[in-house]
Amino acid sequence: MPSDKDWFDRFVIGLPERRLFKFLAARILVPFWAWWTPVKPLPGGPHPSAQPGDNLQCMMNLIMPLKDKSAVGRAKAAGAIAANKDQIYAGLNNVGTVHFARFVIVGDNICMFSVYDGDFTNYIRDFIATIGSVFNAVVELVEGGEDVIPCEHNAEAFIEWVHARDLYQVPDTATGVLRDQEALKGDKAASGDDDLDLLPRRLTLQLHANPNVSLGSGYRAYPGYSAAQIRKQLGIGW
Amino acid sequence: MDDSSVAERLVDAVESLSTDHKRGTRPIHTIGVGVDGYFQPSEAARSYCKAEHFQRPCVRASVRFSNGSGSPVQHDGWSDVRGMATRFHLSDGSATDLIAMTLPEFFVPTVDQFFEFARTAKPKPVRRESPWQKILDMLQLKIPRRNPPPGQKESPDAGAKSFADRHRFAQLAVVQTDTIGAPVSYARAAYHAVHTFIVTAPDGVRRPVRFSWQPVAGVCNTKATATAVDNYLRQELEERLGRWPARFMLMMTIGEAGDALDDPTQPWPAKRVRVVMGTLTLKNVAADQVAAAERISFNPCRLVPGIEVSEDPILRARRNVYEVSCQRRNGIPCPFNGS
Ligand code: HEM
Numbered sequence: 001m002p003s004d005k006d007w008f009d010r011f012v013i014g015l016p017e018r019r020l021f022k023f024l025a026a027r028i029l030v031p032f033w034a035w036w037t038p039v040k041p042l043p044g045g046p047h048p049s050a051q052p053g054d055n056l057q058c059m060m061n062l063i064m065p066l067k068d069k070s071a072v073g074r075a076k077a078a079g080a081i082a083a084n085k086d087q088i089y090a091g092l093n094n095v096g097t098v099h100f101a102r103f104v105i106v107g108d109n110i111c112m113f114s115v116y117d118g119d120f121t122n123y124i125r126d127f128i129a130t131i132g133s134v135f136n137a138v139v140e141l142v143e144g145g146e147d148v149i150p151c152e153h154n155a156e157a158f159i160e161w162v163h164a165r166d167l168y169q170v171p172d173t174a175t176g177v178l179r180d181q182e183a184l185k186g187d188k189a190a191s192g193d194d195d196l197d198l199l200p201r202r203l204t205l206q207l208h209a210n211p212n213v214s215l216g217s218g219y220r221a222y223p224g225y226s227a228a229q230i231r232k233q234l235g236i237g238w
Numbered sequence: 239m240d241d242s243s244v245a246e247r248l249v250d251a252v253e254s255l256s257t258d259h260k261r262g263t264r265p266i267h268t269i270g271v272g273v274d275g276y277f278q279p280s281e282a283a284r285s286y287c288k289a290e291h292f293q294r295p296c297v298r299a300s301v302r303f304s305n306g307s308g309s310p311v312q313h314d315g316w317s318d319v320r321g322m323a324t325r326f327h328l329s330d331g332s333a334t335d336l337i338a339m340t341l342p343e344f345f346v347p348t349v350d351q352f353f354e355f356a357r358t359a360k361p362k363p364v365r366r367e368s369p370w371q372k373i374l375d376m377l378q379l380k381i382p383r384r385n386p387p388p389g390q391k392e393s394p395d396a397g398a399k400s401f402a403d404r405h406r407f408a409q410l411a412v413v414q415t416d417t418i419g420a421p422v423s424y425a426r427a428a429y430h431a432v433h434t435f436i437v438t439a440p441d442g443v444r445r446p447v448r449f450s451w452q453p454v455a456g457v458c459n460t461k462a463t464a465t466a467v468d469n470y471l472r473q474e475l476e477e478r479l480g481r482w483p484a485r486f487m488l489m490m491t492i493g494e495a496g497d498a499l500d501d502p503t504q505p506w507p508a509k510r511v512r513v514v515m516g517t518l519t520l521k522n523v524a525a526d527q528v529a530a531a532e533r534i535s536f537n538p539c540r541l542v543p544g545i546e547v548s549e550d551p552i553l554r555a556r557r558n559v560y561e562v563s564c565q566r567r568n569g570i571p572c573p574f575n576g577s
Contacts, residue, residue: 005369008369009368009369009372009385011369012369012372012373012382013372013382013385015373015376016376021376025376025379029377029379030379033378033379049507050496051494051495051496051497051507052494053494053507053509053510053511054507054509056509057509172505172507172508173410173505174410174413174414174417175409175410175413178406178409179406189406190405190406190407191404191405191406192404192406193403193404194402194403194404194406194409195403196399196402196403196409196412196413197375197380197381197399198378198380199413200379200380200381201378201379201380204379205379216508217507217508217509218508219508220508220509223508223509223510223511223512224492224509224510224511224512225511
């Protein structure tokens with residue numbers, strides 16, 4: 001027969017699903033641990049790598065808060081994209097390193113998600129050159145955007161601004177976030193005095209410091225090929 | 239120390255990982271089921287690897303699925319690594335093996351570290367965390383330890399964790415093992431051969447690769463909160479194959495210079511090129527299970543021209559380990575092709 005002890009154990013196991021516990025965790029536990037064991041937000045964008053394959057199909061995930069947080073503001077953003085369709089295609093076809101780019105409005109943010117080949121700085125630089133006007137039209141609607149437009153005249157600041165808004169890419173493996181945090185602290189040791197049980201807390205505190213992230217490096221049906229290789233292979237030219 | 243005595247010691251070390259190892263059985267992956275099937279390479283496979291089973295339209299295959307535990311007592315429903323050892327039968331009567339498991343990475347990169355791992359991960363009595371300890375964990379934003387399934391008296395988990403706390407290379411495999419669960423079917427898990435092999439194409443190009451089996455039926459685990467059932471996997475497979483064959487796709491990921499070619503603890507980036515190498519079709523559970531599941535013995539280094547081992551020291555050590563283990567349990571030794 002189940003004893004009182006079992007009942008208590010089952011009650012405790014179910015605690016994380018209870019509203020009161022969730023409330024306590026969100027309002028007290030997470031802020032407490034974030035204060036007691038501060039965690040730096042990990043930088044956004046692809047992980048630095050010298051390997052050629054890592055320079056293909058990189059992800060950019062920009063979340064940009066709109067200045068005007070109303071339906072009118074969102075409509076302006078939608079209009080700015082629609083009005084620039086030709087410019088966007090012209091840029092895409094000329095630059096040749098982009099697999100796809102999507103604009104999405106989530107909440108009061110305009111988001112740009114893209115998959116590109118090559119280095120991030122060159123990617124943005126190429127686009128400033130080809131579709132700077134589209135960037136200007138979008139960034140103008142975004143909080144803090146006025147500081148970096150026109151982007152053609154503020155290329156370096158603009159690249160930095162975009163990078164700062166590119167989401168942290170949580171690694172594909174469960175322990176990757178630990179390695180990223182060590183790397184940020186300059187800790188390259190192969191072995192340490194770790195406590196693996198702290199992994200959930202480390203992840204929670206990182207997501208506290210960095211609320212919007214990209215999960216994993218993306219799932220690809222045809223990894224390892226550039227947009228140019230695919231177009232060439234399909235015989236659709238460039 | 240020569241290779242054979244290292245192999246003997248490695249088998250001893252593996253035996254020490256379970257306290258109820260029964261002589262005459264495998265010291266690990268003890269409970270298993272043998273299945274008959276055939277493998278058909280893809281069109282693409284032919285241009286990547288000149289090995290016979292990637293060149294001929296179809297070869298016969300024998301597969302042994304297994305639970306990772308070295309205990310002779312069956313606990314299908316416990317969270318555990320599962321194995322899928324495949325033998326491709328070739329035209330001249332020789333064969334080549336591909337041994338895979340549900341864990342994508344291994345615990346250690348070298349043989350010496352394996353000895354240390356085996357010492358540290360010796361099974362210890364399982365301690366059920368008290369509710370108060372669980373609350374303390376929650377307050378620290380840790381996940382409380384799961385209660386052990388009824389009947390589990392000891393486990394290597396605490397030792398493996400303390401090893402991983404000291405060795406970062408082991409952390410990924412330990413975390414993955416901790417959360418691996420139990421598949422609803424042997425045909426609904428993905429299996430990884432973990433190590434890097436070198437394949438040679440008909441045009442002579444050599445590539446470092448890693449192999450994985452992807453189930454066509456999809457990956458599906460039992461619910462972690464459900465009461466574990468001890469004996470269902472073999473029956474499920476019999477019923478499944480009685481209705482329809484089960485299939486697996488063989489995927490080959492191509493590594494790049496700079497990837498961890500000789501280290502089975504390190505994953506490769508998800509962006510590496512993946513090639514579909516073929517489809518394995520499983521027809522029926524073998525009629526003679528003594529031959530197909532007990533006496534059969536596989537070896538990760540039983541290879542054919544077109545596939546070679548990499549420099550991975552664990553992979554290289556496994557060649558003699560599996561031979562020694564086979565001798566100890568009176569398995570059917572299989573001669574190495576051409577050696
Ligand atoms: C130092 C590393 C390792 C040692 C010492 C070791 C040892 C062993 C031994 C002694 C057996 C029993 C063999 C027999 O009696 O036929 C075995 C079976 C097995 N091992 Fe390993 N192993 C190691 C690494 C691995 C790795 C990296 C994998 C992943 C692919 C793996 C997967 C398996 C599987 C699936 C079986 C069951 C094979 C069957 O069904 O016959 N092992 N291992």
